[in-house]
Amino acid sequence: MxxxxxxxxxxxxxxxxxxxxxxxxxxxxxxxxxxxxxxxxxxxxxxxxxxxxxxxxxxxxxxxxxxxxxxxxxLGASGLHPVQRAWIEADVVQCGWCQPGQIMAAAALLKTKPKPSDGDIDEALSGNICRCGTYQRIRAAVHRASDLTAAGERRAEAGAERSEGLVSEMSAAAGAKS
Amino acid sequence: MSARRGPSRRQFLKTSAGLVIGFTVAPKTRLFAFQQPGGAPALPPPNAFLRIGEDDTVTVILAHSEMGQGVWTTLPMLVAEELECDWAKIRVENAPAAPAYGHTAYGAQMTGGSTSTWSELDRYRQVGAMAREMLIAAAAAEWKVDRESCRAEKGFVVSGDRRASYGSLAKSAAQQTPPASVALKDRKDWKIVGKPTRRLDSASKVAGKATFGMDVRVPGMKVAQIERSPVFGGRVKSFKADKAKAVPGVRAVVEVPSGIAVVADHFWAARLGRQALEIEWDLGPGASLDTGKTLEEYRARLGAEGLKAKAAGDVGPALAKASKRVDAEYAFPYLAHAAMEPLNATAVVGPDGVDVWAGTQFQSGDQAAAAKIAGVAPEKVRLHTTFLGGGFGRRANPANDFVAEAVQVAKASGMPVKVVWTREDDMHGGYYRPMWAHKVSAGLGADGRPVAWKQTIVGQSIMEGTPFAMMIKEGIDETSVEGVVDSPYIEAIPHHHVGLHSPKSPVPVLWWRSVGHTHTAFVMETMVDELAAAAGQDPLAYRRRLLQKAPRHLGVLELAAARAGWGTPAPAGRFRGLAVHSSFGSYVAQVAEVSVEKGKVRVHRVVCAIDCGICVNPAGVTAQMESAIVFGLSAALYGAITLKDGRVQQSNFDDYLVLRLDEMPKVEVHIVSSSEKAGGAGEPGTPPIAPAVANAVFAATGKRLRNLPLKLA
The missing domain is CATH 3.10.20.30 (Beta-grasp domain)
Known part of the structure; x- marks a missing residue:
């Protein structure tokens, strides 16, 4: 197959x-x-x-x-997808096990609803459980990802660099794979 | 320092001691030297905790497991504070299981009890300071200058106009004698500790690249599932494996102490093989377990006062003389941890020892268990800790269940094996938060203050029958009564008696995020709320009077109440309840804002104040409060494991409900600025939420809910 x-x-x-x-x-x-x-x-x-x-x-x-x-x-055609970047900015993850699923659900939502309301987010992501309780940050990160996406890839990258320490944190953590 | 001629990568590997500050794991002699008792407390061996690469990377080796609580970030912050390195150059690795990584308070290598940060506050800072001193010494020697003229600055040693990166100095620093003592910075000089710092494990986790236990793949590895007894304590009487072995992809069927393991090419073949097993069980007495009946037995025992856990004055006459009396009974169900990553472990039993990969909170115990099963010395078990997809206590099991099984299956099958639990296996697997029943009789004086308090508690000990049983003193497992015997309310009541019954049961029990406080805080904080109502006083004002000698309780209570707008009208249809509780060295107060519609409780907002003493990472503490509140809300609104005919009646997230995103309240966290001894952060946010919500439900409905999960009949 x-x-x-x-x-x-x-x-x-x-x-x-x-x-x-x-x-x-x-x-x-x-x-x-x-x-x-x-x-x-x-x-x-x-x-x-x-x-x-x-x-x-x-x-x-x-x-x-x-x-x-x-x-x-x-998910990210080249580097991290805006949803993944927003997740890092909002410091969403804790244990991290559920987060790939949360991110995939959020990315699918943003494709159909680029400017989702809290209600849209609730509806799209309530099927994704997080036992660490990161829901509040997930909500915030979906809105942030919406902004990043709307601002376009180029501006989004500049935004990420402006967020102090974000880029270095990303590279640090990427090298810190267990 | 690219101009500096360094050895090739190959040489680096051959002579790693030359380029790093020691080895990742020091030679055994040094490890054990560190462990030797007597004399002044030895400084930690920096080479076991820290490695500086020629490329200026600073690798921090974690003695604690990252399960979401953030040690992957907080412990490096401690090192970086003293090392004066560039935060962007920090890398993190899990430590192997070895004596050097023993818990500074517990001895054993483990993660739990909200202790990681405070117990490592000195050790990880000392490691950073020692490495800094060795780098400075190396630079001073190379430049032939006085050490005093050198300073460390963001990854460089600087003296006058000379400047060398840590990477360029690493080799010569390794030749320096480690200092016998180091002075740690004054708190006022901290640049990293105390500053909100984003997590270092985000990028790998959001990319799906972080390796959790279940993500481990080793050459030739098979995947196994185990069919375990349908009731606790059951044993295999006989089994037939022919049909299971006929399933394509099934490679072996072996018996292990917990059941029959099907070893296959992948999870799906193992599952199909497992379904084809024919097993006859000897179920034993566990088959009659019924939690409804158990609760009746517990309630019956509340009539007898039990073993004394704490007492003062003469509670009987004081109750009789009280001008008002309130009696209440409480019940709490078994709870599953239900971490998002179901339990699993991978084992390879080879000629020169055993390799185990596991997301574990208890390296020392798991290593010893694996060694015993394989018949090798503990140091022949190489335990590789991965990220944990949640722990909440379940992955620190004194019975070592999920790790032991993996080694048993690998040994019996002769294959490298990853044993994966299904969600149903995980839910049925026991090691729950115990069931509890409480009874409180309280008497009030004419001024409304409590003068007598009699409390009886019934529930299984989590320490009994484990290597931690020596912590049971005169029949009292401290974790059964914590939150009561140390309650400032009880301290302020002249006549009190707290009694404990510790019945035994075949249901395995364990610590669950915030342990005894999960039930004791609920009883204390809802009962005090009842007493306030009986005295006709505002719940905040009433607590204020009782907590006069508990300034840190009072501090968080006032802060949370003020930020929540206590005393001002809540939004239409919403009602507030509050609770304050101390656990794991920290103090937390929460105000919950709820509405009740058609018998359903909805929590809209939670205002949380925490005093955790010195706070290493405020961003992490905030996240842990949010997390602990959600964890506690799931238990308050939904959590219950019940048994009938010995069978656990819940199996998955469709019948063991947990909070979902559309039910998430707005959570606001306020951290008290404090220079008190650092306390814990992972657990203390859980205990106050259930009573805060129950008290808000009382405000909304006038109904006192004394059982969890909260149900408005």
Whole structure:
């Protein structure tokens, strides 16, 4: 079976009903997409299928044949996506396990609603559980990502540099991979 | 310092001691020298905690596990404060399991009890200061100048017009004799500690690149799931694995103490294989467990006063003479930690020892357990700590369950194995916050102040039967009564008696974010609220009178009340409740603003004030307050693990509900500026939220809710 993940066509030899989540994690070795519940209740496994937020734990791999799958690893075309940058600025993450799913859900929302209200954010992200309780910052970061996106990639980058310490923190943390 | 000729990368690896301040892990002799008792307290070996690269990078080695609470950032802040390095050059690594990384207060290498920051306040600063002194000594020797003429400045040693980067000095600094003592900076000179500082682990986590336990992949690794007994204490009587082994991708089926493990190419094959297992269980007495009945038994025991945990005066006659009396009973269910990353661990049992990868809070215990299973010495177990997808206490298990299983399966199957728990396994796996019942009888004097307080507490000890059992003194597990026996309210009541019953049960129990305070703060703070109402006084004014000798309680209470607008009208349809509680060396007050509609409690706003003494990272403390409030709200509004016929009735997030984004209140955090001894931050924000909400529900409805989760019938 062939699936398109982050623009690369991958050949996988797995049962048709195997959830996309486990194909990504255990077969393709792409562990950025997380397992939290296995029954589409927590959103940790959220990926995009043809641009829409989908729970990969409850999506059979055969269902995405002929479609484009985007995971957290492929979200930013070049470097970090505005949502990821906003997440860093707002110091959202704690343990971090749910955050790839939160970010994928937020990025999908911003595609359809570039200027979401708090109500829009609640509706789009209430399927994503965070046990560390970062919800307040998630809300703030989605608004910030909306601003960054609206301001355009160039201005957004300049904005990131203006935020004191942000760029150096990003590079520091990138080098600090466990 | 690119002009400086350095050894090649290969030489660097061969002679790493030359380019860094020591090794990542010091030679064993030095580690144990540090551990030796007697004499003045030894300075830590800087080489175990810090590495400076030729490229000027400063790598801080963490003795504590990052589970969201922010040690990945706070401990480097302590080093950087004294090292005077460039914050942008900081890198962070998890320490291996080794004696050098023992907890400065506990001895064992572990993360818990909201202790990481305060317990490392000196050690990590000393490490930074020692390295700084060695860098200065190296520069002074190279320049042939007086050490006193040199100073450290943002990653450079400077003397007159001479300037050398730390990276360029690292090799010669490593040859310097570590100083026997170092002076730490005065607090007024701090440049990093005390300043809100963003997390260092954000970029890797938002990119999906951070490695958690479940993300570990090692060559030849298989993925296993374990079918465990459906009731606590059950054992496998017999099993048939033929059908499981016939599932494509299943590589082995092995029996381990906790059940039958299916080892497969991936999670999905392991799951299908597991479903095909045929197991006959010897369930044992656990099969009759019923939490409804257990609670009845607990309530029955409230009639007897139990073992004395604290007493003064003569409570019986004082109650009889009181001008007003209030009696109340409380009940709290078992709670699962339900961290977002289900439990897991990876193990490779090889000829020269064992490798274990785990997001663990308890390296020493897990290392010892793995060694015992594999039949090797503890130092032959190389424990690799990863990021933790939440801990909340569940990943610090004295029974070492999830790590032990991985080693057992790897040993039995002869394969490198990652054992992954499903969410259902995690929810059914026990080690819950215990069930509790309380009874309080309080008597008020003519002025409305309490003169007598009799309290009885019933619930399992979390220490009993663990290596921590020596902490049980005269039958009293301190964690069962914390928050009561140290309550300033009780101290101010002349006649009091606190009694404890510690029944045993096959249900495994454990610490859960804020431990005993999860239930004791609720009882104390809702009862005091009841007494205020009985005395016809405002809840804030009443507490003020009782807390005259508790200035730090009073300080946060006044701050939270003022910022919340206590005493001014709440927005239409909303009602306020407050609570104040001290735990883990810190003091937290919260005012909750709630509405009640159609029997549903909604929390709109929480104003939180914390006094944690010296505050290392205000940004981190703020985040921990927000986090602890959400964690406590989930328990207050929804959390309950119940058992019927021995089976846990909740399985996943569809029946063990937790707070979601659309229910998130606006949380405002205020930190008291303080020079008191640093306290904890990870847990102290949880205890006050449930009573603050319950007190607000009383304000809204006139109903006293004394059981959690809060239910308006």
């Amino acid at each position: 062939k699936i398109d993940v982050n623009g690369q066509v991958r050949e996988v030899d797995v049962p048709a009903d195997m959830p996309l989540l486990w194909v990504l994690r255990d077969v393709l070795g792409m562990t950025g997409t997380k397992y939290g519940c296995g029954i589409a209740q927590c959103g940790a496994c959220t990926v995009h299928v043809d641009g829409e937020a989908v729970r990969s734990c409850a999506t059979g791999v055969s269902e995405v044949q002929g479609k484009k799958v985007t995971t957290i690893e492929g």
